[in-house]
Amino acid sequence: MTDEQKLQELSDRAQIIELMHRYATAVDSKDWTTLRSLFTDEIGSEMIGLQADLGLPVNTTADRWVDVISRGLARYSVTQHSMSNHRIDLKGDGATCTVYVVAHHFLRDPGDGPSIYSVGGYYNNTIVRTSGGWKIGKWKLVGTWETGA
Amino acid sequence: MADEQLQNLMDRDAIGEVMHRYGTSIDTRDWTALRSCFTDEIEIDSSETPFGRGGPPLRMSGDKWLDQIRRIVTKFAATQHMISPYRIEIDGNRAICLSYLQARHFPPNSTDPHSVWTIGGYYTNTMLRTQQGWKILVWKLTQTWQENPPNPKSVTPDLE
Numbered sequence: 018m019t020d021e022q023k024l025q026e027l028s029d030r031a032q033i034i035e036l037m038h039r040y041a042t043a044v045d046s047k048d049w050t051t052l053r054s055l056f057t058d059e060i061g062s063e064m065i066g067l068q069a070d071l072g073l074p075v076n077t078t079a080d081r082w083v084d085v086i087s088r089g090l091a092r093y094s095v096t097q098h099s100m101s102n103h104r105i106d107l108k109g110d111g112a113t114c115t116v117y118v119v120a121h122h123f124l125r126d127p128g129d130g131p132s133i134y135s136v137g138g139y140y141n142n143t144i145v146r147t148s149g150g151w152k153i154g155k156w157k158l159v160g161t162w163e164t165g166a
Numbered sequence: 167m168a169d170e171q172l173q174n175l176m177d178r179d180a181i182g183e184v185m186h187r188y189g190t191s192i193d194t195r196d197w198t199a200l201r202s203c204f205t206d207e208i209e210i211d212s213s214e215t216p217f218g219r220g221g222p223p224l225r226m227s228g229d230k231w232l233d234q235i236r237r238i239v240t241k242f243a244a245t246q247h248m249i250s251p252y253r254i255e256i257d258g259n260r261a262i263c264l265s266y267l268q269a270r271h272f273p274p275n276s277t278d279p280h281s282v283w284t285i286g287g288y289y290t291n292t293m294l295r296t297q298q299g300w301k302i303l304v305w306k307l308t309q310t311w312q313e314n315p316p317n318p319k320s321v322t323p324d325l326e
Contacts, residue, residue, distance in 0.1 A: 020172060027175050101248045102186040117190070117248055119268075135279070137246045137270065161193070161244045162272050164279040 026107060032151050033144055034103050037116050040153070041098035044090070053083045057145060057154045066138060067160035082156075093134075095123040102139075110146040115139055118158075131165035138162070174256065181293050181300050182251040185265045188302065189247035192239055197232060204228035204302050205294055210325060211306035214287075216315075217322040223304070224325050231305070234323035241320060242283075243274040249289075259295040260303070264288055267307070273316070283321075285312040 018026070036055060043052035056079035064073060071089045073082065090096060102117040122134040143155035184203050191199035208228050212218025239245050246269065253264040271283040292304035315321075 020169070023172055023176060027172075027179060030179060099248065101250050102190050104183075104186060104190060115190070117246065119246070119248060119270075131279075161246060162270070162282075164277060164282070166277070 029107055029112070029146075029151070030105050033105050033112055033114050036144065036151050036153065037100055037103065037114060037140070037142070041100050041118075044086070044098055045096050047087070047090070049083050049087050052086070053079055054149075055153055056082065056156075057147065057152045060153065061143070061155035061157075063155070063157040065157075065159055067136060067158075067163055068166050069134075069136075069163070090122075092125055093122040094125045095121075097121050112144040112146075112151070114142050114144050116142075134163070134165045136160055136163040177256050177261070177295075177300070178254050181254050181256075181261055181263050184293065184300050184302065185249050185251050185263060185289070185291070189249040189267075189269075192235060192247055193245050195236075195240070197236060200235065201228060201232050202298070202301075204231060204305075205296065208302065209292075209304040211304060212323075212325065214306070214308040216309060216312070216318065218325075221325075223306075226325075234325075238321050238323060239271075242271045244272040246270045252288075261293040261295075261300070263291050263293050265291070271316075280314055283312065283314050283316055285309055287311070 039051065040055050043049075043055065058079055059076070060079050060082055061076050062073045062082060063075065064071065071085065073085055098118055098120045100116050100118050104115040106113045117139050119137045120135065124132050124134065138158060138160040141157045141159060142153050144151050145154040187199055188203040191197070191203070206228050207225060208231050209223050209225050210231060211223040213220050213223070248268045249265050251263055251265045255262045266288050268284065268286050273281050287307060287309040290306045290308065291302050293300045294303040
């Protein structure tokens with residue numbers, strides 16, 4: 018690899034990691050405008066391994082996807098998505114990014130049930146390079162555990 | 167200077183990637199990937215863990231250490247090792263990598279939050295630059311807290 022290629026790869030990796038961190042922060046701060054900006058206009062979504070069904074369309078517009086997510090999270094007063102263990106596989110203008118997540122969701126009105134819904138697993142997202150930077154083209158969440166469901 | 171800076175960034179990225187691969191391969195039971203994180207001879211410093219009881223570091227083969235990890239983690243239905251490399255100090259072909267750890271261990275057939283064994287602390291691993299990339303030469307875990315610990319006998323590695 019030339020120095021330019023090394024620098025490009027480092028830069029791409031850093032930007033993709035930041036993309037996923039921005040995703041987590043946007044969801045937790047309920048900043049739907051920022052969340053929307055992290056996706057391509059048309060996106061795929063897939064969620065496996067969890068009891069919860071968010072009713073996400075398999076293929077949809079990012080606008081609709083953010084709308085579904087924001088309504089699904091409305092019953093929680095606070096969420097926190099912690100991420101780590103990034104694995105990035107770069108292929109030209111595309112990439113896959115696997116990143117661990119532990120997400121805690123605090124119910125506004127838990128009633129007699131558990132007040133915290135916690136889920137762990139990993140995202141296995143497809144990332145694409147656009148003229149506006151790297152964006153999420155397919156969102157995939159693989160749940161490996163959940164408590165308080 | 168620019169060359170050194172670029173090399174330093176590449177090394178830091180690669181060392182962080184080894185620690186992430188270490189955690190992820192334990193959880194996905196990818197033993198080939200896990201083995202690739204270790205040198206052929208590895209030093210295990212468990213002096214600051216409940217199972218280490220302050221004993222001296224032990225040298226063993228990377229294969230044997232892999233077997234010990236495999237024997238323990240496969241007792242659980244799922245594990246998740248959240249690893250965050252916070253400090254990397256490179257000195258030539260060696261480096262010290264301090265990584266925060268939170269690891270959750272889920273027993274089979276239970277969704278009770280109080281059955282989850284969670285441990286926290288940090289690794290202070292010594293990394294070695296090899297022809298196959300950076301690898302863990304000294305594995306050192308400092309365990310600072312835990313919740314819902316299981317019977318210690320079932321989760322103690324055989325370090326002899």
